[in-house]
Amino acid sequence: MQSEILSIGTELLLGEIVDTNARYISSRLRDIGVNVYRRVTVGDNPDRLLTAFKESLGRSDIVIATGGLGPTDDDVTAKCLASALGRGLYFDESAWDSIRQSYLRRGRLLDETSSSARKQASIIEGGFFIPNPVGTAPGQGVEVDGKLALLLPGPPSEMQPMFESHVIPLITKNFSGLTPIYCVNLNVAGLCESMVGELLADLLESSNPTVAPYADSGQVRVRIAARGADKGEALAKISDVEKEVRRRLSPYVYGKNEETIEMAIGRLLVRKGLTLAVAESVTGGLICHRITEVPGSSRYFKMGMVAYHPEVKISTMGIPPHAVHREDAANEEVASGMAESVRLLAGAAVGLATTGFAGPEGGSDKEPVGAVYIGISHKRIGITAERVIFSGSRSRIKVLAAQRALYLLYRLLTEPDKNRG
Numbered sequence: 001m002q003s004e005i006l007s008i009g010t011e012l013l014l015g016e017i018v019d020t021n022a023r024y025i026s027s028r029l030r031d032i033g034v035n036v037y038r039r040v041t042v043g044d045n046p047d048r049l050l051t052a053f054k055e056s057l058g059r060s061d062i063v064i065a066t067g068g069l070g071p072t073d074d075d076v077t078a079k080c081l082a083s084a085l086g087r088g089l090y091f092d093e094s095a096w097d098s099i100r101q102s103y104l105r106r107g108r109l110l111d112e113t114s115s116s117a118r119k120q121a122s123i124i125e126g127g128f129f130i131p132n133p134v135g136t137a138p139g140q141g142v143e144v145d146g147k148l149a150l151l152l153p154g155p156p157s158e159m160q161p162m163f164e165s166h167v168i169p170l171i172t173k174n175f176s177g178l179t180p181i182y183c184v185n186l187n188v189a190g191l192c193e194s195m196v197g198e199l200l201a202d203l204l205e206s207s208n209p210t211v212a213p214y215a216d217s218g219q220v221r222v223r224i225a226a227r228g229a230d231k232g233e234a235l236a237k238i239s240d241v242e243k244e245v246r247r248r249l250s251p252y253v254y255g256k257n258e259e260t261i262e263m264a265i266g267r268l269l270v271r272k273g274l275t276l277a278v279a280e281s282v283t284g285g286l287i288c289h290r291i292t293e294v295p296g297s298s299r300y301f302k303m304g305m306v307a308y309h310p311e312v313k314i315s316t317m318g319i320p321p322h323a324v325h326r327e328d329a330a331n332e333e334v335a336s337g338m339a340e341s342v343r344l345l346a347g348a349a350v351g352l353a354t355t356g357f358a359g360p361e362g363g364s365d366k367e368p369v370g371a372v373y374i375g376i377s378h379k380r381i382g383i384t385a386e387r388v389i390f391s392g393s394r395s396r397i398k399v400l401a402a403q404r405a406l407y408l409l410y411r412l413l414t415e416p417d418k419n420r421g
Contacts, residue, residue: 001175002037003029004056008067008077009154010043020156021066025163032168033178033227034062044074053084053149061147062171067154069137071116077151078140082124085144089122095129095138096121102136130166134158141170148174181227182234184242187255188213188220189407196220199248209237211245218403219261222249254410261406262290268413269300269350276409277303277346279317279338282330282356282372284308286402303346307338317341328367330356332385335375339385343377350412351377354405358394372401374408381412 005026007019019041026036037060042052049068056063068077082089099120103110110117120137123129130139130150135158141150150167152159172178188196196213197204200222203211209226224241228234246253254264269276278287278301288304291297305316310329313319318341323333334355343351356372357363363371368389375385386408390400 001034001062001171001178002060003034003062003064004037004060005039006052006056006063006065007039007041008044008049008065010045010074012041012067013043021152021154021159024156024160025064025066028163028168029062029171030181030183032172033180034171034175044068044076046076046080049076049080050083053081057084057144057147057149061175063147063149064152064167065150066152066159069120069139069151069153071114071119071137075119078122078124081142081149081151085124085142085149087125087142090125091118092121092123092129095123095140098129098131098138099136102132130162132158133161133165139166143174179227179229180231180234181225182231182238183223183225184238185257186222186224186242186245186249186253187257187259187261188222188249188252189218189254189261189403190252190411191220191249193220196222196249200245203241203244206241209234209241211241218400219407222253251411251414254407260290260294261403261410263294265291265406265410265413266294266297266300268410272413274349274413275300275302275346276350276352277301277342277348278305279342279351279353280304280306281308281313281334281338281354282358283354283398283402283405286398287352287354287405290402290406302348303342305342313338317345327364330367330371330373332373332375332387335373336377336383336385337375339375339377340383343379349379350409351375352405352409353377354401356397356401358397358401360394370397372397372404374401374405376408376412378412384412 005022007022011017012019022039029036040052042049068075100110123140124142127140127142132138135153137153139152139162152162193213193215209224211224213220213222222245224238226234226237254261280287285306291301307313307317310324313324314321317338319334319337335353338353339351353375357369359369363369370390372388373385377383388404390397
């Protein structure tokens with residue numbers, strides 16, 4: 001089955017919001033064995049939207065559109081699909097009752113005579129409405145010449161429950177013989193995408209399962225995907241390749257699928273009976289945020305602080321003034337001192353610290369913008385520090401620095417000679 005996704009809304013074209021719907025729909029269609037042929041973004045323009053529907057219906061078996069189902073004049077999705085099919089719209093009492101119930105759930109009054117509200121109950125002739133359990137606007141669909149066109153609301157919080165409850169069952173019922181694609185993603189830190197590609201070069205030529213690395217916010221993900229009507233057989237193929245990928249990339253694979261490096265660090269700290277404290281300068285609290293996003297992190301995370309101003313590094317953390325006030329104020333002595341100080345202040349087993357220049361101003365000839373020092377203090381092993389240089393925007397440097405710091409902590413916790421904790 002070939003499918004297309006139409007993301008509708010001028011706000012998408014203007015870059016005012018990110019199209020997370022297309023990503024979600026693509027991944028869920030993949031899961032049930034439907035190929036996504038194309039993803040198209042169209043503004044709230046009737047002529048262009050009409051053309052987009054005609055082209056998509058001419059190419060694909062399934063067309064899924066999101067957005068443009070609201071009550072305002074520029075919400076023209078249903079009207080344009082009806083025109084593309086040569087059909088009209090009719091007022092659907094079931095859809096209207098769904099809207100009425102939505103207003104009741106929210107404790108709001110519905111003006112039964114409002115033309116804008118009633119507009120949302122306009123369904124394409126020969127079509128059907130899809131209940132919206134969260135918002136106001138119902139979805140709808142129509143089958144024509146063996147093809148299926150579906151219209152869903154734009155807000156992800158409304159679209160996703162409708163997709164799970166109604167769209168997936170509808171597709172699997174209408175189209176038999178779908179062959180699902182099963183995927184596993186291995187999360188890799190400490191290697192760039194090109195290095196991962198070189199280490200897995202021959203595996204990247206495989207067709208079933210397929211292997212593909214891709215960069216993802218300071219790390220690399222390796223996707224292993226297999227297609228098969230028999231789930232067990234497909235997963236067995238994935239398992240064999242996964243073992244080989246892990247063997248080649250060891251010890252850089254820290255997790256699988258949605259597992260984050262902070263989750264892996266948390267498990268290691270609990271297993272080893274260690275506690276952690278963090279002092280951040282350049283990363284501004286990103287590391288602490290990520291660590292505390294993990295449920296149960298209070299078992300091992302004792303304290304976090306953002307020591308941003310030079311005087312705070314001196315007065316609160318005890319960093320020597322000469323190290324803080326020199327031209328290259330981000331340096332190994334500061335990073336190491338912050339890591340040791342926060343560990344002692346918190347009474348933790350491990351201290352982690354970052355300092356550096358995120359830009360766009362600052363830095364020096366010796367330490368340019370993007371230079372970051374990461375310090376780690378371990379109660380038994382001692383203190384280490386690493387210098388890294390990142391490029392890009394201020395926010396990108398901060399994100400990459402946080403990711404690198406977490407990776408260095410993970411590596412310390414997993415090195416064989418340090419497994420005793």
